[in-house]
Amino acid sequence: MVLGQDSKECLVSVLHSELLQGVCRQMTYSDDLPQISVVFIFVNEALSVILRSVHSVVNHTPSQLLKEVILVDDNSDNVELKLNLDQYVSKRYPGLVKIVRNSRREGLIRARLQGWKVATAPVVGFFDAHVEFSTGWAEPALTRIREDRRRIVLPAIDNIKYDTFEVQQYASAAHGYNWGLWCMYIVPPQDWLDRGDEAAPIRTPAMIGCSFVVDREYFGDIGLLDPGMEVYGGENIELGMRVRNSKASGYCLDQGAEDDDRAILYPCHGMSSQLVRYSAEGLLQLGPLGSTAFLPDSKCLVDDGRGRTPALKKCEDVARPAQRLWDFTQGGPIVSRDTGRCLEVEMSKDANFGLRLVVQRCSGQKWTIRNWIKPGRH
Template identity: 65%
Template structure:
């Protein structure tokens, strides 16, 4: 018995020593990461305490439990490394921390190929933590605002096609890290039939283990394009509010609460976070100025100055009325979005749908606004996905929007693209269902929209004819604005681009070059005969001292005659001129001109 007891004691001691060695090893590993874990713990604790006075006891208890579970997940993954086998980085610190610019030094052999593939430095992205912080660029007053306790939940939808895995996962981590757990119902990743293998198994495995039950993946069996992919995301969403985002974004602190508050007040609002920039080459996060989102007559989106009434308020936290949206991020009430017709499923790929939605929402009784207190940083890629012919789809979608929503102003879109209204050479599809939608919703006119929402647009309803201008003695050559620096019109081989867009008005102006669509842009210049030489010039119309110098008489298949000098715009042969052709004003010799497209001028 004594011998047996001694053997048992020795075995027990050996087991305890072995366990002690294991515990000491684990302790050492934990010590190496203690600083990171303390930061994570402090971050979680601050988030919990900050919300302690804002939610009910029940919601607060659930939120605390959820946050603790996520903290446990972070600790687990720091020690066990879901990201590490894929060559990615989790946790605080490291390259690009705080939104700082990052570089790889000499270790960038594959960077060029990845630039070409993704339109950004994907190799650098792989080395930047999925949990990095970015600067808080909100106006200071935003940090003092409080929000209701009972805000609706949101489903966040990311659309991607052949995106870098690290960029997608950073978008996911960012929205989880910066959205209160009780408000974020789900994340939906819509894969628009990507070719990349790592976006199949690796992505599935990671999100299922890292965020079980929170992230859904929807995979399109064929490539649908961004527009219809977003509709698939809307179909999969179950929260009362849905946010649509590109899958190459990072969210700022407190982005969700101001949006959900505005949505709760009025569900017919479409809310746009303010956009900051992530540089495609260094992943530095740069602040963009507060802006509204506008567009030109070609329906290409652009940032514009906020309305004067917003500027006069002097409150940087106030919502900014916006005529349309850039398109990389927007948030809607799920039911309302369905009621007003989602995005137009008859549009292809992307381009124009963001402008069409702005027109439709405003004309049909809703509104659209940018919130400076809700900020999202976005990578402006150097290469767009899908294909290289995005101009065709943007043109097609623009014509489709014009035919449904723009009434007599649709001619401006055809003018901007320099194509005829009859037989434009673009099949924009059947719009009968969208016209029926407009009738059912009892929407206002486009004239109302211009007067009340986008008064900065220049109106060209005085146009008689537009397009390419050809001379009977110069076959294959068109009037062209030439170099913008020397302000001289020239003849150039016809190509149909905007530099050869001429517009002849009821007043007798002959303007040449792209439409100056808004008051934020210079207007198209006027062709001038100042009487001092034989070379016609291009000048700002309002800068011409004698009005008659900018006026011309023109009839189709006839001369173009200056009302001021009586001279004609003509072509002469010259060895010194480009292509052997020179544009001159001289005594009329009977040369004839044609302008390609005619508009039936609307009555006033």
């Protein structure tokens, strides 16, 4: 499902129950879904609106799934949001609702990061403090993340009119951005439309940042949000780029089948087909490691410049030595010295695990060697 919002309205509703599709009502979910910490960010928000959000998420989230609600006050000066709020939540929701107060105005992004630091559940949901939740909002989001921790789930959002509280349904949409880097609605991909299932998730390259759910550790792995982000709406674009550039986390460069001369991605297992030797001269060799340059079962990673698929060849059989040389530093890109292209990962329906190795114009993807073998002293 995707995210939508009318920024001119004061209140939004997440998956409002009156608008749930029939198929959504019929779905069943596992009993062992991960717990979630819900983080609300506010500054001088009306107390009634904040409490409406809190009541809504507590009342419409199964108690075994809701670990905590975290209210991050970004240095509000409204006195009603001080002692009155503290006393109310401590009496109504002791131990469940926590309040974090910034000593100075940090802004939306750094305030969210404060909530992430305090959160203790394996999954964290970030929301503006003027939302409502309806029964069944959490289970589909947590199910998607349980299936793959690298997913960031953007719930479908409808609108609550500020003057009547009437729920206004929004059409399903994906999100993109224009040349001014403003997030915008775009038509869902054709394959989604062809399915005819409005409950099916929509892949989307961008987001509207007022509402998203993410695995807590994975969010940290990809670098969170940029704490220096000062431009309004910048996180809508940034987070999508972070996800794109980290999409192969947990996968390793692998030799693949013995009779195939193509490198592949495969879940990391540390066996000989995933052992990599990066030599001082710039060779990237896959296979058994040893003291000699070219072992019988080792192959060199090659960019011959003719296509987008990196090859694996016997090092001594490479037509031009420059084709087998790469520049690499730990935590950085792998760049062909011959073509200037980078070894990167792209999504592909036809590839194993949905990921394909390619050599292409560098986009900022990074690689890491997990375990180093240091040369012995002589």
